Amino acid sequence: MSGWLGPAEWQAVALSLRVALVATLVSLPFGVGVAWVLARKRFPGHGLLNGLVHLPLILPPVVTGYLLLVSLGPQTALGSWLEAAGLGVAFRWTGAALAAGIMAFPLMVRAIRLSLEAVDPGLEEAAGTLGASRLRVFGTVTLPLIAPGVLTGAILAFAKAMGEFGATITFVSNIPGETRTVPSAIYAFLQVPGGEYSAWRLVIVSVVIAMGALLASELLARRVAARVGGRDA
Amino acid sequence: MLEVALRHDFNGFTLDVAFEAPAGVTCLFGRSGAGKTSVVRAVAGLLQADEARISVAGERLDGLPVHRRGIGYVFQEPRLFPHMSVAGNLGYARSGMDPAPVVEMLGIGHLLERRPAALSGGEAQRAAIGRALLSRPRLLLLDEPLAALDEARKAEILPYLERLRDAAGVPMLYVSHSVAEVARLATTLVALENGRVVRVGPAAEVLSDPDVAPVIGIREAGAILAARVVAHHEDGLSELAAAGGTFWLPKVAAAVGSEVRVRIEAQDVMLSAARPEGISALNVLPIRISTLREGEGPGVMVQLVAGEERLLARVTHRSARAMGLAEGWQGYAVVKSVAVASGNVGG
Numbered sequence: 001m002s003g004w005l006g007p008a009e010w011q012a013v014a015l016s017l018r019v020a021l022v023a024t025l026v027s028l029p030f031g032v033g034v035a036w037v038l039a040r041k042r043f044p045g046h047g048l049l050n051g052l053v054h055l056p057l058i059l060p061p062v063v064t065g066y067l068l069l070v071s072l073g074p075q076t077a078l079g080s081w082l083e084a085a086g087l088g089v090a091f092r093w094t095g096a097a098l099a100a101g102i103m104a105f106p107l108m109v110r111a112i113r114l115s116l117e118a119v120d121p122g123l124e125e126a127a128g129t130l131g132a133s134r135l136r137v138f139g140t141v142t143l144p145l146i147a148p149g150v151l152t153g154a155i156l157a158f159a160k161a162m163g164e165f166g167a168t169i170t171f172v173s174n175i176p177g178e179t180r181t182v183p184s185a186i187y188a189f190l191q192v193p194g195g196e197y198s199a200w201r202l203v204i205v206s207v208v209i210a211m212g213a214l215l216a217s218e219l220l221a222r223r224v225a226a227r228v229g230g231r232d233a
Numbered sequence: 234m235l236e237v238a239l240r241h242d243f244n245g246f247t248l249d250v251a252f253e254a255p256a257g258v259t260c261l262f263g264r265s266g267a268g269k270t271s272v273v274r275a276v277a278g279l280l281q282a283d284e285a286r287i288s289v290a291g292e293r294l295d296g297l298p299v300h301r302r303g304i305g306y307v308f309q310e311p312r313l314f315p316h317m318s319v320a321g322n323l324g325y326a327r328s329g330m331d332p333a334p335v336v337e338m339l340g341i342g343h344l345l346e347r348r349p350a351a352l353s354g355g356e357a358q359r360a361a362i363g364r365a366l367l368s369r370p371r372l373l374l375l376d377e378p379l380a381a382l383d384e385a386r387k388a389e390i391l392p393y394l395e396r397l398r399d400a401a402g403v404p405m406l407y408v409s410h411s412v413a414e415v416a417r418l419a420t421t422l423v424a425l426e427n428g429r430v431v432r433v434g435p436a437a438e439v440l441s442d443p444d445v446a447p448v449i450g451i452r453e454a455g456a457i458l459a460a461r462v463v464a465h466h467e468d469g470l471s472e473l474a475a476a477g478g479t480f481w482l483p484k485v486a487a488a489v490g491s492e493v494r495v496r497i498e499a500q501d502v503m504l505s506a507a508r509p510e511g512i513s514a515l516n517v518l519p520i521r522i523s524t525l526r527e528g529e530g531p532g533v534m535v536q537l538v539a540g541e542e543r544l545l546a547r548v549t550h551r552s553a554r555a556m557g558l559a560e561g562w563q564g565y566a567v568v569k570s571v572a573v574a575s576g577n578v579g580g
């Protein structure tokens with residue numbers, strides 16, 4: 001593929017894949033945790049947490065990006081502290097991953113929460129009476145049963161992270177090789193004369209990756225669902 | 234020995250229950266809403282009761298988390314883990330017990346590789362019973378394990394439960410609202426009503442108590458008694474000897490000499506002052522009335538003593554007055570029908 005794509009284009013594709021993958025994998029445990037809390041626990045502040053998680057879905061992406069910039073940017077206290085600790089995210093690819101992860105988080109949590117709500121709590125009770133601790137119940141009963149939902153959530157989040165533009169460009173700008181993901185690159189190519197061909201190639205790559213992810217998730221989800229759904233697969 | 238003392242306030246319903254029971258099958262009996270399931274859930278630790286004191290064979294269970302209580306729980310639905318095979322379900326408790334004897338007793342050897350979705354209701358419930366047993370429980374809780382099954386499946390599982398009672402020696406706390414099941418299985422009976430214990434005692438004693446009849450339901454009230462099969466006669470009748478006399482029943486599926494438990498419903502017992510002659514009923518026993526209980530309806534529930542056994546009879550107020558029925562009255566009971574409740578008396 002690198003022969004067909006120019007070096008700048010290839011750079012954007014590789015960066016996007018890396019950003020989306022890191023964003024998805026790092027946020028997945030948090031997604032499962034938050035979904036579990038929202039699905040199973042009732043506490044004061046439940047609505048607030050739910051709203052907070054869904055905020056990036058409703059806010060203009062530029063606003064989310066700007067809020068990230070003013071809270072984690074290099075001029076801010078938190079930002080300079082992270083910078084000093086070697087964990088600075090401003091204008092780095094890790095910042096792009098953070099922005100993408102936050103934007104994709106509501107989709108991931110939603111899919112996992114739906115599958116959690118479909119799990120019969122009676123099965124978890126039964127596991128407890130058989131001597132399984134809460135942790136073992138979660139690992140051996142809950143998690144396998146919500147696996148299709150987790151998978152769906154992860155793929156959705158990955159696709160969303162691949163396409164994230166507004167929050168990313170606002171938070172970490174559009175630096176080639178560091179924060180210029182595929183959408184940012186398409187935008188940049190369209191700003192210069194003769195850039196349409198590069199943009200088109202990236203559009204095709206985007207479509208292929210998105211379709212591939214969707215097909216793969218469909219296939220995997222079906223296999224996992226058959227395995228946990230009780231049919232002999 | 235099982236000791237349970239619970240208090241719990243639900244919204245508008247208070248559960249206040251205390252009972253002790255010897256080994257064997259303790260049946261919690263009562264109408265729906267009486268609090269049976271809540272008692273079992275509290276014993277399991279799935280319901281955190283406001284006050285609880287639960288001990289099995291001298292060991293306190295309250296205060297322990299669910300997974301440390303060492304109880305086996307068979308729910309109304311099988312609740313098998315759908316993502317594991319039957320074998321995976323049976324091995325879930327990791328007690329290190331050899332599954333082979335349990336698998337054989339429950340007849341589920343041919344199902345081990347199957348997924349729960351591929352099992353019939355009866356098969357799934359048997360697997361669930363096996364899974365609970367293989368956790369090596371010190372107490373087995375069964376919450377209407379047969380309620381969701383049709384009559385054929387019930388008939389398929391009941392013998393396994395009897396074998397469990399007689400062979401496995403695991404104490405059981407069994408919830409039911411079916412008199413037939415209770416009559417068949419119970420060693421001790423705890424009658425519950427509105428969250429309170431109405432009566433606790435040996436099953437035969439409680440079932441023949443006229444005061445418990447309203448809890449059981451007037452139509453289903455009846456006594457159980459122990460009998461021995463004496464002979465199978467050529468005309469298709471079996472002769473059974475009980476302490477109170479001899480019964481003739483249509484052929485009983487039990488060998489000569491074996492002990493059976495028979496159930497006689499109160500509405501199938503008639504009273505007669507003189508020994509009746511020239512009637513078609515075969516089973517006539519001399520009796521003495523020990524107690525009478527007047528109900529709200531037109532009926533009177535009468536407890537009879539035949540030998541050392543107790544029977545229940547239901548007669549109308551009018552007959553009771555006309556015949557002068559009272560404590561100590563002696564006469565005859567005409568038993569219209571007798572059902573064999575169980576192949577073994579148990580306990």
